[in-house]
Amino acid sequence: MPAPHRSTVTRPPREPGVAAPLPRRTHPAARLLRDTHPAGRLLRDAGLAVGLAVAGVVILPYLPHAALVVAMCVPLVLRRACPWAALVTVTVAAALHVVVLQDPTVSVVAVPVVVHSLARWSTTTAARAALAVGLAGAVIGPARWLSVQLEAPSLGSWVTSIVGHGAVVVAAFVVGRRAREREELLVRQERERAERQQSALAERERAIRRAADDERHEVAREIHDLVAHSLAVIAVQAEGGRAMVARHPHRSQEILTVIADTSREALDELRQVVAMLRRHEPGPAADYRPAVGLDDVADLVARLGGRARLRVQGDPGAMSPLAGVTVYRIVQESLTNVLRHAGPAARAQVAITVTGHEVTVRVRDDGRGTAVESEGRGDAVEPDGRGTGLVAMRERVQLHDGTLTAGPCAGGGFEVHAVLPAHRATGAAAG
Structure with missing residues (x-):
């Protein structure tokens, strides 16, 4: 938390050679005769x-x-x-x-x-x-x-x-x-x-506590977004790697490379989050640009191999950087849910449409959207943490005055649909 600003009174400079005035001294008899x-x-x-x-x-x-x-x-x-x-x-x-x-x-x-x-x-x-x-x-x-x-x-x-x-x-x-x-x-x-x-002191303390709570919430959201997805990708690649080594030994190196790259990227993003928390002591080369954006969505989808496909329509350059961060986090969390809840054979379609004033993100999978596993992707936050990702996505979209809906599809599978302004960037959190 940054230290509260304290107003200071600047005194005019004293002329050279002018001695400072001596403090007034009151005679004890005069102090005794005061009415107080x-x-x-x-x-x-x-x-x-x-x-x-x-x-x-x-x-x-x-x-x-x-x-x-x-x-x-x-x-x-x-x-x-x-x-x-x-x-x-x-x-x-x-x-x-x-x-x-x-x-x-x-x-x-x-x-x-x-x-x-x-x-x-x-x-x-x-x-x-x-x-x-x-x-x-x-x-x-x-x-x-x-x-x-x-x-x-x-x-x-x-x-x-x-x-x-x-x-x-x-x-x-x-x-x-x-x-x-x-x-x-x-x-x-x-x-x-x-x-x-x-009252002012109490309100100031409440404001400090609210700011601290907001910061903790933001940190928890950032850590969840980057760690949960990276660990899910690593777990899927590792499970697939065990079967792949026996049948296709030559592809084991490819799988290990994906695991290593994903781990390294997650570590870099985690370091950036920690650096953001230390912004009260910025160095001369402090960089607060968003760590990820729309350009990184393709790499995010590619990590899942053939289990996800990406389609982008419109001009991605029309989006503000913070809107790009929000789109990236929506896709990241949605794909994480696909890996965790949709089943090992599920496939996902990621569609991003950028128009003149808004961005539409749609992530749909063909997994167990109406089965038991779909409850883990609801809005309620369970004791084990299920539902935290969707709540975080909705909060991110609301910061842009956008809307987000998520739920199982009628024919099976699960869909996340978000609409947010392309240029509205106030209040959105950078990744």
């Missing part, structure tokens, strides 16, 4: 609480007020980890502040802060509850402070104070919810990105 650092978040919340408490004590240096200020500021340190506890504590302290004191101080900041905290880090129900508490405080607090500070506060003062405090609470809530929605969107996008990556 747990300790940094805690330090920031503690700084907010301390600053707010100091401001409240300075504004009103009164012991009960100082105690309430501390009660409202300390929960702000834990507003992210325990937003509910912070809301309850700040609400109780703010309520006491409204009852005991006459001036608004840190409560106008602490309450919006905890509302923001629940809106950002808690559920929608908790955030709405915090908003309701904050709005109630925005109404009750200003009403209490105005009634104490002014003898007859005007309606405009009431409205301005309530609307102003309520606007701060609502703004804190909206900012918190928007931040939460943005974070949820980023998490969702990251999850979807991870799922897409997993």
